[in-house]
Amino acid sequence: MKLKIDELEDLARGAAFLGTGGGGNPYLGRLMLERVMKEGFEVEIIGVDEVPDDALVIPTAGMGAPTVTVEKLLVPEEYLLALQRLEDFLGRKAFATMPIEAGGTNSIVPLIVGAMRGIPVVDADGMGRAFPELQMVTFSVYGIKAAPMSLADVHGNSVILEAEDNATAEWLARGNCIRMGGHASVGIYPMSGAEVKKCSIPRTLTIAREIGRTIREARAARTDVVEALCQYLRNNDTYGDARVIFEGKIADLRRETTRGFAIGQARIEGSGAFSGDLEVTFQNEHLIARAGGRVVAMVPDLICILDLETSEPITTESLRYGQRVTVLGVGAPPIMRTPEALGVFGPKCFGLDDTYVPFDSCPTP
C-alpha cells in the first residue's frame, strides 16, 4: 500500500493519540515526511504477513526528551544515517524498517527512512503506544536484543552499541543521546521477519490513520468526537476498553528536562461532570492518573490527553497551564499485559509503588 500525502495528517494525529503524551510531536513528524514525499520519495507500507521469515527488518526511531525535540530542527537525513550505520555494521541491507512505538514522530520516522532508502515499512510496532525507554517494547519481552544498535545525530556523528542486555543498551544509548544534544536517531532491534511476526503489535500504522480520520470526520460532522473515538477503539480488536476518565483545566504543571527525559506532573481541575482533581504523572509519556488518591489508569494502559474543543492530542511537551482538556483511558493490547510484559514496562519499571490494575477494572472518578 502506498501512503498518500493527504493521509499524513490523519496518521500523525492518530499516532500522537496512541503516543499517550510521548512518541514525538505530530506536527514535526508530518512536516519532515511531507518534505520527503514532495521530493518524490514514495512510502510503501506492508502487512506483517508480507515480510519473509528470513528477511532482515531494522526498526528506526528518534529518541530523547520531547521538550528538547520540539526545539531542535529535525532532519530526515539523520534518521536515514542511523539505518545505514547499522546496516554497514551488520554487513547486510534491511529488507524493511518499522516503528518501535506509536507516536507523532516515531510512527513517521520509519516512513521517512523507508521512503528515502526505497524499502517498505512494516505496519506494526513494539508497543501500540509510546514508552520512554528503549527496552520497553514487546521485542524485549519476547527475547529480541536491542543491540547491536546505532545512534546518529544531525552533525553526522554516530555510535554503534553492543550491550549485554536491553536495559544496558538503553543506559548507554541514553548517555549518548544526552551528549548528542538530547535527541538522537536510532536503528535498533534488528530482527528477522519471523521475529516481527512473533512479537510485534500489528496494524498500528493503520489504526493510527483510522484514529486520525475518526477525529477529523467527527469534527467535520459536528458530532461528539470523543464518543466517536471511544466507539472506534472499542470496536477495534487490538485495544481494550476506551472511555473518558476526566475533563477539566490544567491548574498546575511541573515539568523538567532531566536525565534525558521530560519528567513531571500535571494537575487538572475537574469541570462538567467531573469534580475534584486528576493528577497525571509523566516520563515523556503519561504513566499514571490519580483522582482523589485513587488510580484511574496506569501503564501499560494508555492515558491520552486531548484538547477539550478540538480533540487534538496534546503531547507532554505541549501541556500548558490553563489548557482545557479531556482525558481518555484506553486498555493496552493483551500482549502488553502479560506478567512478562509487566516486568518490562509495568508500573514498577517506572518506580511506581502501585500494583497494576487493568484499565477495565479501574474506577472512573
Next chain:
Amino acid sequence: MKLKIDELEDLARGAAFLGTGGGGNPYLGRLMLERVMKEGFEVEIIGVDEVPDDALVIPTAGMGAPTVTVEKLLVPEEYLLALQRLEDFLGRKAFATMPIEAGGTNSIVPLIVGAMRGIPVVDADGMGRAFPELQMVTFSVYGIKAAPMSLADVHGNSVILEAEDNATAEWLARGNCIRMGGHASVGIYPMSGAEVKKCSIPRTLTIAREIGRTIREARAARTDVVEALCQYLRNNDTYGDARVIFEGKIADLRRETTRGFAIGQARIEGSGAFSGDLEVTFQNEHLIARAGGRVVAMVPDLICILDLETSEPITTESLRYGQRVTVLGVGAPPIMRTPEALGVFGPKCFGLDDTYVPFDSCPTP
C-alpha cells in the same frame, strides 16, 4: 626488544612520574601486566623506525577518573576487547599497538594488549606525559582523527564512535565512559606507520623505564634521588629543564569526581628551603602550580609530585592530607609547545586564564 618481568616495576614507576598525576595508578597497571606475563604472554617493544609506513597501528588505553579506576577491578581482557572491536569495525588487523599517553596504567595497557594479541608495541606515545582528554595528543595537533574509536567495559559492552572532530569524539566517549561506570578501555587514533613517525613522541616507554631505574638505583645507593632524576631528565634530549619547584606538606586537599574526571586542588605548605604555599590545580593530571600567586609551572609542562622520603610518584587519586612531598617541574618536549599544540592542550584548553610561560622561564619560589 622483549620486556622482562623484572623491568616492569621500573617502567610503571617511571611512567607514573611522566603521568604528572594522571595516566593511571602504576601498581594496578603493573599487577595486570604481571598476571599476563606469568601466563606466558610476551611483550615485544619496537622502535618507531621499525613500523612499516603502511602498517596499521591502533593505540589502546584506559580512560576515566583515576579516583574511580583505583576502586574498580581492572581486567586485561577489557583492553583487548577494545582493540578487537575496532579491528572488527575497520575490517583490518592491527600491526601494532602503542600508548596514547605516558602513565602508570596507560603506558602498561598497550603492553597487555600487545602481549595478549601477539603484536608488538611501539615505543612512543602522543604526549610524553598524561592529559585528561582524548583530543589532547600530538596526534590531534597533526591532523590524525581519534575516531573511529572503540570503548569497552569489563562486562563486554562496547561502543564504536564516529565523530566529526576529536573534541566531539572526547565528548561522546566521556559520556559512554561515565555510563560504563567511570572507566572504559579504548582503541583510538587508528593510524599508519608513516603517521606514527610524523606525530608521536618517540622512546617514551624506554624513558619511563630509565626514570624508574634511576629512582630505584639512586635509592639503593642512598644518593639524592631527586637530583639523580633531574640530571637524567636534563641529559635526555626529549624533555626540557627539570628542577625541584617546591617541597612541603599537603595542608589542604579538595578533590571531587565530577564530569568523569578527578578535579581539585592541593595546597602544600613549604618546608626545608621553601616557605609559603604552593597550590597545585588538577584535572586527573596536575595542570598548574602557583606560589604566592605566581605561576611556577603549567601545562603542557610536567608537574610531578613525589613522596619526600621515597621519591615514589604520587598520582592525583593518591594525594592525602599530611603527605610530605617534593614537587618537580619538567619542560615538555618541543613538539608539545608549538602554537598549534598549545591550541589543543595549552592552559586555555583547561579554562585557565594564564598565558603559557615555558617552564624554563618560570620563577622558582
